Amino acid sequence: MAPIKTEAIVLKKHNFRETSVILSLYTENAGKIKCILKGVRAEKSKIPPLAFTPGAYIHASVYLKQNSELNLLSSPSLLQYYDLGYKKNLIGWRLILNIVDLFTPEREKDENIFSLLRETSEILAASANPEVIFVAFKIKFIKILGYGIELSRCVVCRKESKAYMFSGKLGGLICEECKSKDPQRSNILKKVINVMQQMDRMDIKKCRIIKHIPVEILHKINFYANITLNYHSEIDKIWWSNEKNIL
Ligand SMILES: [Zn+2]
Numbered sequence: 701m702a703p704i705k706t707e708a709i710v711l712k713k714h715n716f717r718e719t720s721v722i723l724s725l726y727t728e729n730a731g732k733i734k735c736i737l738k739g740v741r742a743e744k745s746k747i748p749p750l751a752f753t754p755g756a757y758i759h760a761s762v763y764l765k766q767n768s769e770l771n772l773l774s775s776p777s778l779l780q781y782y783d784l785g786y787k788k789n790l791i792g793w794r795l796i797l798n799i800v801d802l803f804t805p806e807r808e809k810d811e812n813i814f815s816l817l818r819e820t821s822e823i824l825a826a827s828a829n830p831e832v833i834f835v836a837f838k839i840k841f842i843k844i845l846g847y848g849i850e851l852s853r854c855v856v857c858r859k860e861s862k863a864y865m866f867s868g869k870l871g872g873l874i875c876e877e878c879k880s881k882d883p884q885r886s887n888i889l890k891k892v893i894n895v896m897q898q899m900d901r902m903d904i905k906k907c908r909i910i911k912h913i914p915v916e917i918l919h920k921i922n923f924y925a926n927i928t929l930n931y932h933s934e935i936d937k938i939w940w941s942n943e944k945n946i947l
Contacts, residue, residue, distance in 0.1 A: 703761040703774065704729055709817050710756045711801040715741065721752055723773065724801050725760065726817060731808040732801070735762060735773035751778040754797055757818065769806060782825040791945050792830040796820060796837055802939055803845065803929060812844045816904060823908045831946050835918050836899040836907040838925040843900070847932050848872045849924070851897045856881050864888060868927030886927070892920045915947065922947055 706729035716722045719742040723735050740747045751758055757780040763772040784790040796817070804813060820837050827833050842849055848871025853860045855872035864873035867882035873893065879885055895917055899907065926940050933939075 701763060703763045705759070705761050706730060707779065707814075708758055708760050708776075709797070709814075709821070710752060710754050710758065711797045713752060713754055718742075719745075722770070723752055725758075725762075725773070726800055726804065726814060727760070727762065727809075728811065728814045729809060730762070730764065731810055731813075732804045732806055733762065733764070733771050734769055734806070735760075735771045737773045737776065747776065748778060750781050751776045753781070755784075755793055755821070756781050757821065764807075782821050784825055786830070788946055789824050789827060789830040791942075792834040793821060793824050795834065795943060795946060796824075798939075798942075799838070799841065799929075802935060803841070803933060810844065813841070816840055816844065819904050823905055827908050829908075829910065829912065831915070831918055832910050832913055833904070833907055834946055835921050835925065836902070836904060836910075838922065838929070839896065839899045840904055842871075842925060842928055845932070847928050849896070849900070849928055851893060851900055854878055863890075864893065866924050866927075868924065868929075868931045871928055871931075884927075886924070888920070888924065892917055892924075896921055896924070919947055 706727040708725040708727040710723055711726055712724040713721050720736055720738045726732050737752055739745055750756055756778055758776045759779055760776045761774045765771050784793050824830055824833050850872025854875035855870045856874055856878035861875035865879050865885040866888040867874045867885045869882045
């Protein structure tokens with residue numbers, strides 16, 4: 701079978717046997733796929749290590765396997781590797797790669813996720829507020845996945861209300877009358893809703909102009925994003941524990 705040629709972002713890498721690596725890639729043409737790349741840890745390998753380092757933007761030829769989830773990657777070439785020199789920017793980028801790896805289905809092409817990843821890497825490389833970009837990324841990622849987040853009205857009755865609570869299960873705001881639909885609902889402040897709405901409306905590229913958001917508000921938004929994501933996941937470990945390094 702002929703390989704597919706695609707651009708991709710390396711999400712994850714681990715060493716395999718003596719000289720190979722197994723990569724998780726988010727590809728433009730096939731969504732998230734797992735690949736083996738053979739022989740690249742051998743001394744004679746001509747493939748530069750950056751071409752299979754998490755975070756790298758590469759061009760790849762992939763032989764998709766019919767009966768295995770492990771595909772074959774051959775001769776990746778590096779298109780771009782963003783130098784995320786500031787420690788927090790790099791932490792944010794790694795957390796984002798991990799979230800995409802955890803929450804996207806295998807082999808489901810989604811150009812919106814691919815371009816969100818590309819754009820996020822570009823602005824993270826130049827951002828003085830990586831924690832803002834990190835949280836804004838999550839809001840947009842959740843929307844692409846279709847899990848919410850409804851921020852302009854009650855997600856159940858669709859009516860506008862003066863005060864709301866937040867439901868991760870239902871994916872958005874719930875009003876007083878509908879709150880019994882989610883016993884695990886959380887309180888949410890109007891000022892937090894306002895910032896979330898702003899992030900939701902803005903293109904991720906524009907989020908770099910958001911200068912400063914108090915960290916306690918970012919914490920809250922991140923919490924609402926996480927309970928929304930978590931409701932849809934079957935991951936039994938605490939996948940967000942490393943996020944304390946950025947927020
Ligand atoms: Zn309602």
